[in-house]
Amino acid sequence: MTGIIRPSAGFTRRTLLATGAAALAMPMLGRRANAAATELTMLAWYGHAEPDMVAEFEAENNVKFVPKYYTGGDNMLGLISQSPPGTYDVILSDAEYVQALNAAGYVEELDPNDYALADYFPEFQNFPGNWADGKLFSMVTRFGFLGVAYNTDALTEAEAANYNVFWDPKLTGKVGHFDWHLPNLGQISLLNGNANPYDIDEAAWTALKEKTMSLRPQIGGFFDYGGTFSSLNDGQMLAFCGIGDWITGVLEKSGAKVKSVIPEQGGLQWSECFSIGKGSAKADLAKKWIQYITSAKGQAKSAQMAAYPALIPNQKGWEVLQAENPDEAKRQGMTKDAGNAIDMIRAGRIKYRQWPVQQGLEDWNDFWSEYKGA
Amino acid sequence: MRRSISLYGLTFSLPMLIWQLVFFVAPLVFLIALSFWTVKNFKMEPDFDTVNWVTMYGRSVFWQSYGLTLALATAAAVITSILAFPCSFAIAFKLSPKYRQWAIFLMVIPFFTSYLVRVYSWQIFLSDNGIINGLFAQVGMGPFPLLNTVFATMIGYLTLTFPLVVLLQLFSLIFIDRTLIEAAHNLRCGRIRTVFAVVIPSARVGLVIAALFCFILSFGDFVSPVYLGGGDPTTLSILITDTTKSGQQWPRAAVIALTMIATLLAVAFAAVGFAYKGRTK
Numbered sequence: 021m022t023g024i025i026r027p028s029a030g031f032t033r034r035t036l037l038a039t040g041a042a043a044l045a046m047p048m049l050g051r052r053a054n055a056a057a058t059e060l061t062m063l064a065w066y067g068h069a070e071p072d073m074v075a076e077f078e079a080e081n082n083v084k085f086v087p088k089y090y091t092g093g094d095n096m097l098g099l100i101s102q103s104p105p106g107t108y109d110v111i112l113s114d115a116e117y118v119q120a121l122n123a124a125g126y127v128e129e130l131d132p133n134d135y136a137l138a139d140y141f142p143e144f145q146n147f148p149g150n151w152a153d154g155k156l157f158s159m160v161t162r163f164g165f166l167g168v169a170y171n172t173d174a175l176t177e178a179e180a181a182n183y184n185v186f187w188d189p190k191l192t193g194k195v196g197h198f199d200w201h202l203p204n205l206g207q208i209s210l211l212n213g214n215a216n217p218y219d220i221d222e223a224a225w226t227a228l229k230e231k232t233m234s235l236r237p238q239i240g241g242f243f244d245y246g247g248t249f250s251s252l253n254d255g256q257m258l259a260f261c262g263i264g265d266w267i268t269g270v271l272e273k274s275g276a277k278v279k280s281v282i283p284e285q286g287g288l289q290w291s292e293c294f295s296i297g298k299g300s301a302k303a304d305l306a307k308k309w310i311q312y313i314t315s316a317k318g319q320a321k322s323a324q325m326a327a328y329p330a331l332i333p334n335q336k337g338w339e340v341l342q343a344e345n346p347d348e349a350k351r352q353g354m355t356k357d358a359g360n361a362i363d364m365i366r367a368g369r370i371k372y373r374q375w376p377v378q379q380g381l382e383d384w385n386d387f388w389s390e391y392k393g394a
Numbered sequence: 395m396r397r398s399i400s401l402y403g404l405t406f407s408l409p410m411l412i413w414q415l416v417f418f419v420a421p422l423v424f425l426i427a428l429s430f431w432t433v434k435n436f437k438m439e440p441d442f443d444t445v446n447w448v449t450m451y452g453r454s455v456f457w458q459s460y461g462l463t464l465a466l467a468t469a470a471a472v473i474t475s476i477l478a479f480p481c482s483f484a485i486a487f488k489l490s491p492k493y494r495q496w497a498i499f500l501m502v503i504p505f506f507t508s509y510l511v512r513v514y515s516w517q518i519f520l521s522d523n524g525i526i527n528g529l530f531a532q533v534g535m536g537p538f539p540l541l542n543t544v545f546a547t548m549i550g551y552l553t554l555t556f557p558l559v560v561l562l563q564l565f566s567l568i569f570i571d572r573t574l575i576e577a578a579h580n581l582r583c584g585r586i587r588t589v590f591a592v593v594i595p596s597a598r599v600g601l602v603i604a605a606l607f608c609f610i611l612s613f614g615d616f617v618s619p620v621y622l623g624g625g626d627p628t629t630l631s632i633l634i635t636d637t638t639k640s641g642q643q644w645p646r647a648a649v650i651a652l653t654m655i656a657t658l659l660a661v662a663f664a665a666v667g668f669a670y671k672g673r674t675k
Contacts, residue, residue, distance in 0.1 A: 092639055094436065094638070094639055094641065094642050095639075097436040097642060098436070098638075098642050098644075101436060101437045101438075101642075120435065120436060123435065124435060124436070124437070193539060196624075199625060199636075200639070239626065240542050240624060240626075241542040241623075241624025241625055241626050242624065242625035242626055243624065243625060244620065244625075247620065247621060247624070247625070250514075250517060251542075251624075254517070254521045254522075254523060254524075255521075255522060255523055256521050256522055256523075256541055256542065381641055382641055382643075385636070385639075385641060386453070386455075388636070389453075389455045389628065389633065389636050389637075390453075390454070390455045392455075392625070392626065392627075392628045392632075392636070393455040393458045393459060393627060393628045
């Protein structure tokens with residue numbers, strides 16, 4: 021018997037050639053498909069261009085996000101100011117920095133008709149900073165509250181529901197600061213009874229500095245993002261000033277005994293907004309992304325972002341979240357129950373975190389350095 | 395008579411010269427220029443204004459941080475040198491060449507892992523619920539506050555510099571002329587006295603250079619003061635990040651950085667001068 025291998029029935033020379041050609045072409049086709057994915061640059065806080073947020077949009081639109089993550093609004097402004105126009109297609113900014121982006125001409129004007137603004141809660145339809153001279157420049161996409169973060173083994177919710185808890189002798193050396201003057205001084209300004217914690221006159225500013233200085237002996241450390249997580253997680257710090265659920269929510273999910281509460285003196289609100297970078301060559305795609313992330317579906321996704329959770333301004337997004345993940349909707353207060361997140365805003369218990377009005381940002385920063393060195 | 399530089403010598407020294415120009419002189423010149431720039435609406439603008447120097451040098455928090463950083467780095471250099479010396483002495487004089495090689499290898503191993511990772515792992519040991527306090531709890535003591543203290547910062551500095559200091563001391567001790575030690579013993583000089591009268595003076599250059607490296611690394615370190623010291627108190631490296639964090643004040647940060655460089659240069663020249671004092675060719 022010879023060792024000749026015969027092709028099976030129906031396997032002709034033509035099919036062999038066709039199959040071979042197709043097999044050879046496959047890698048090239050794959051390469052073409054990959055090459056066709058349009059790159060969209062995003063300047064944002066960490067987490068916004070991670071797969072849990074962008075995978076679906078990338079697949080649907082054959083897009084690949086190229087993120088550049090920053091750590092703070094100043095860092096963001098620095099990166100933009102040192103890059104040529106068009107470097108970043110999509111820019112995520114904290115609300116207090118949007119005005120600066122606008123003033124420097126770093127973002128494109130948006131058409132309000134392109135976005136689901138009507139689905140937003142009324143409080144967010146004319147969100148401060150998003151608009152200038154009746155023109156829209158950015159879309160608020162998520163927000164959160166800052167209050168007292170605490171270890172549930174060390175404090176009860178009732179104890180933590182007052183900023184004075186930071187001065188409790190049992191917390192000496194166990195109170196941590198998120199190392200940024202704006203949220204910390206804003207909270208102590210609320211404790212001092214300032215209706216607008218950032219719009220205070222010289223007398224109130226002096227009183228704020230004195231009150232803050234009196235807290236210094238209680239402080240166990242000044243922490244960055246990672247340090248805040250680890251010191252709360254391992255119980256090294258039992259109470260934290262300047263943060264909220266955006267940190268404790270992540271830790272809670274992993275089983276840490278920490279929580280955040282909005283104290284009786286009120287809380288602060290941080291907000292993140294999306295804009296299209298000036299000179300973007302892919303403005304249409306950037307618009308599509310903002311449409312997606314501000315839609316009900318995108319908003320529900322945003323509320324559950326793995327890096328840090330947040331509240332969302334889209335009412336229909338709340339409904340999607342309630343259907344998809346009722347536990348998370350309840351945990352964050354995005355339900356129809358009385359006392360939910362929007363009710364807190366409507367009750368006047370929440371104030372926007374913003375730049376100081378009557379003092380310079382530099383004054384607040386300099387005082388913060390002095391406080392740290394004291 | 396001055397020797398002319400040969401083409402051969404120039405060719406071999408050129409890479410170092412280029413490296414120094416590109417990675418030291420040019421950034422330094424830029425840093426000096428930057429310290430005179432101004433910031434308007436978060437944007438740095440080329441300028442020649444002394445406002446950053448006046449502002450930073452007029453702030454008490456700057457001098458406070460400066461004094462503290464100087465004290466911490468000096469303490470780290472002294473403590474590390476004292477702790478490292480018995481170790482390097484034992485390796486140099488008590489171990490056989492084979493075990494000495496192993497000891498040197500063990501001192502090099504820490505450099506294989508990231509310093510940041512090593513510092514983070516210290517948190518597991520030093521926290522209130524950590525390993526050390528866990529051991530204290532076994533005997534009914536503690537918990538003692540270890541993390542977020544100056545003590546923890548010092549542990550971080552030791553983690554960074556101890557192996558390097560041991561190695562630098564060791565290379566100095568190994569090359570001490572053994573006959574000097576034998577002569578001291580023949581002259582009835584005790585062991586301890588021999589160390590102070592013969593070994594340390596003979597290895598002075600290496601010991602001083604080792605301490606100097608420890609000082610330099612600790613003076614500019616950001617990781618330990620933040621992740622083990624809890625950012626409290628503020629060192630100069632922390633002050634640099636604070637300064638840039640609000641208002642994009644890189645020119646002011648440049649003032650701090652230049653002051654640090656000037657301090658390090660002054661300390662380095664003083665230390666090298668002391669190390670070679672009284673030495674002839």
